[in-house]
Amino acid sequence: MKSYAIIGFGCAGYHAAKAIRKNDPDGKIVVYSDTSDPPFNPMLSTYYASDMLSLEGTFPFGSMDEIVKDLQLELRSETKAAHVDAARREIELADGKREPFDSILVATGASAIVPASLTENAGRYFLMRTLEDAQNLRNYIEKENVKTAVVIGASMAGIKTAEIFYRKGIPTTLIDGASGLFPLAAYPDVAEMIQEKLNDLGIKQIYDAQVAAIRPNTVELSDGRTLEADCICLCIGVHANIQLVANTKAVEGTEVKIGKGIIVDEQMQTNVPGIFAAGDCCEGKNLQTGETSVIGLWANASAQGECAGKNMAGKTAFYYGNILHNITHFMDMDFISLGDITLPGEHRCFAGKDFFVEVCMDADQLNSMNIFGQYRISGILKSHLTKRLLHGDDNLTPAQKGMLLAEGLPAELINLLGDKKS
Amino acid sequence: MSYMFILDKRKCVGCSACAVACMDQNDIDVTAGDRPFRQCFTLESGPNPEDKMTFMSLACMHCEDAPCIQACPSGCLKKDPETGFTIYDNTNCIGCHSCAMACPFAAPSYNKEGKMEKCDGCLTRVRHGLEPACVRICPFGALQLVEKEEYENNLRKKAAELIVYSSLKN
Numbered sequence: 001m002k003s004y005a006i007i008g009f010g011c012a013g014y015h016a017a018k019a020i021r022k023n024d025p026d027g028k029i030v031v032y033s034d035t036s037d038p039p040f041n042p043m044l045s046t047y048y049a050s051d052m053l054s055l056e057g058t059f060p061f062g063s064m065d066e067i068v069k070d071l072q073l074e075l076r077s078e079t080k081a082a083h084v085d086a087a088r089r090e091i092e093l094a095d096g097k098r099e100p101f102d103s104i105l106v107a108t109g110a111s112a113i114v115p116a117s118l119t120e121n122a123g124r125y126f127l128m129r130t131l132e133d134a135q136n137l138r139n140y141i142e143k144e145n146v147k148t149a150v151v152i153g154a155s156m157a158g159i160k161t162a163e164i165f166y167r168k169g170i171p172t173t174l175i176d177g178a179s180g181l182f183p184l185a186a187y188p189d190v191a192e193m194i195q196e197k198l199n200d201l202g203i204k205q206i207y208d209a210q211v212a213a214i215r216p217n218t219v220e221l222s223d224g225r226t227l228e229a230d231c232i233c234l235c236i237g238v239h240a241n242i243q244l245v246a247n248t249k250a251v252e253g254t255e256v257k258i259g260k261g262i263i264v265d266e267q268m269q270t271n272v273p274g275i276f277a278a279g280d281c282c283e284g285k286n287l288q289t290g291e292t293s294v295i296g297l298w299a300n301a302s303a304q305g306e307c308a309g310k311n312m313a314g315k316t317a318f319y320y321g322n323i324l325h326n327i328t329h330f331m332d333m334d335f336i337s338l339g340d341i342t343l344p345g346e347h348r349c350f351a352g353k354d355f356f357v358e359v360c361m362d363a364d365q366l367n368s369m370n371i372f373g374q375y376r377i378s379g380i381l382k383s384h385l386t387k388r389l390l391h392g393d394d395n396l397t398p399a400q401k402g403m404l405l406a407e408g409l410p411a412e413l414i415n416l417l418g419d420k421k422s
Numbered sequence: 423m424s425y426m427f428i429l430d431k432r433k434c435v436g437c438s439a440c441a442v443a444c445m446d447q448n449d450i451d452v453t454a455g456d457r458p459f460r461q462c463f464t465l466e467s468g469p470n471p472e473d474k475m476t477f478m479s480l481a482c483m484h485c486e487d488a489p490c491i492q493a494c495p496s497g498c499l500k501k502d503p504e505t506g507f508t509i510y511d512n513t514n515c516i517g518c519h520s521c522a523m524a525c526p527f528a529a530p531s532y533n534k535e536g537k538m539e540k541c542d543g544c545l546t547r548v549r550h551g552l553e554p555a556c557v558r559i560c561p562f563g564a565l566q567l568v569e570k571e572e573y574e575n576n577l578r579k580k581a582a583e584l585i586v587y588s589s590l591k592n
Contacts, residue, residue, distance in 0.1 A: 041495045041496070043495045044495060044496065044516065047516045052516065053496075053514060053516060054514075057496060057513070057514035060494070060495065060496050060514075061497055062497075298492075298493065298495050298520070299489070299492045299493040299520070299524060302492040303492060325523065327518070327519050327520055327522070327523040329517060329518050329519045334519060336523065375519040375522045375523070376522060377528065378519070378522055378523040379522055379523050379524055379525035379526055379527070379528055380526055380527070380528055382523055382524075382526075383526035398465055398476060398478070399478055399480050399527065400526070400527075401465060402463045402464070402465040402476075402478045402480075403461065403463065403480060403527070403528050405463065405465070406463040407528070
């Protein structure tokens with residue numbers, strides 16, 4: 001009987017367990033989790049914090065009891081794994097205990113970035129990543145009379161956190177060191193467009209502003225300005241949890257390759273046979289660059305976990321990679337980013353009835369795109385970009401073209417994107 | 423058993439009866455701006471009189487490996503084991519539109535509460551041996567619900583016949 005270890009039980013860990021069980025009904029699957037909660041989706045944290053979602057609603061795969069029973073797992077909850085001993089095929093737990101495995105999945109996710117320089121002697125501040133973070137903010141807003149808030153980080157998590165205060169009528173200021181909103185996903189003019197809308201809604205924004213320190217009820221900027229707030233949130237991004245395999249030596253003495261995440265191949269295996277990684281802790285293939293990069297998205301974690309699980313159970317499965325993409329629905333607005341906005345090309349803008357699209361084309365090839373105000377066309381366009389990268393097919397299907405036209409996308413843009421043959 | 427919707431474009435005249443049947447079956451409130459789950463539209467191959475016009479009727483394709491299921495952060499979507507339809511329970515839907523970005527056919531819609539709704543293949547009707555509303559109403563039989571295995575067997579049979587025919591002809 002084969003023995004599988006899964007470290008971390010979020011989206012990737014769950015899907016790997018499911019795939020292993022489907023392909024190996026008798027194998028021993030041991031799940032190590034540092035909480036006793038079922039798989040939680042970090043994306044739901046702001047919805048729970050704002051009371052839009054029940055606690056049960058934050059666990060998309062159901063209760064832990066159900067999952068353990070359905071997938072016949074051995075669960076080690078509240079258990080921290082300290083180190084993977086690849087040579088001996090053992091996990092060393094934080095309490096020193098060692099447990100064997102035949103193959104292992106590292107699915108440890110990512111954590112909110114908290115720079116020590118900001119938080120030294122800090123007052124109270126809130127993160128927005130884990131269930132505990134969401135519970136902390138929810139309790140604080142419920143119990144304290146919050147009259148002003150500052151959100152540090154104009155990221156997707158930052159805007160959703162700002163929305164919590166906006167919905168409660170609490171004046172909020174959004175701060176970022178970059179020159180505009182969504183610096184990793186939005187073109188500057190699109191960012192500016194959204195910033196104006198936020199301004200109209202009363203969300204104050206300060207860009208190009210480095211935060212020097214978080215003090216009790218005060219945020220200090222490096223240019224000397226200070227902002228007072230009853231509630232301060234830190235949403236400046238996440239980093240992959242790679243510590244578990246850092247310095248892990250394989251039999252031959254080579255280490256597990258790590259960049260910003262744990263580097264994996266198209267079968268989600270690291271350079272050390274039998275050690276797999278999936279989800280937000282890993283670097284899979286970025287289809288646009290051909291390099292590996294962390295693409296921390298729920299659906300990506302799901303597909304990677306499933307692929308890893310199949311391979312761990314002896315099947316052959318591939319996950320060929322993904323593109324950077326994001327949809328953020330906030331304050332009744334939709335912002336969609338497809339592709340890597342740092343790739344070069346000519347920018348062209350198109351306006352629909354209630355929406356705006358900007359594309360970046362390198363010759364006749366789409367490199368990236370921003371859509372503001374139209375979610376319905378996003379799936380067709382994402383599929384179009386991914387299909388070209390995976391299959392070399394540059395044409396939209398007739399049904400897709402018809403739908404895009406019906407949704408008001410200008411014919412010129414449709415022809416530009418996917419009507420190369422006519 | 424698993425079903426699939428087939429549109430025979432040669433038979434579709436763009437009457438939109440399927441969309442109206444969808445509105446009726448699913449209580450779509452068009453006066454509130456809601457749209458039927460099935461969309462009808464036309465596609466012209468060019469601007470000239472001799473160019474062709476194609477009529478289309480499109481709703482959820484009930485993909486076998488439906489990307490919306492993986493994309494939903496709240497686990498609202500799943501496959502119905504009996505019919506293969508992609509079905510949903512939107513109790514925990516947060517209206518994030520992630521399923522819309524995953525869908526290559528623009529199938530998901532959102533109701534007044536911001537929660538996702540989509541074609542469920544008229545699951546209740548089909549479970550009771552009835553055709554989906556859009557299929558039942560189609561006056562020319564352009565829209566059909568077929569059993570997937572049967573459809574694929576027919577395709578294989580046709581392909582085999584074509585091979586035999588080609589080899590005999592040569």
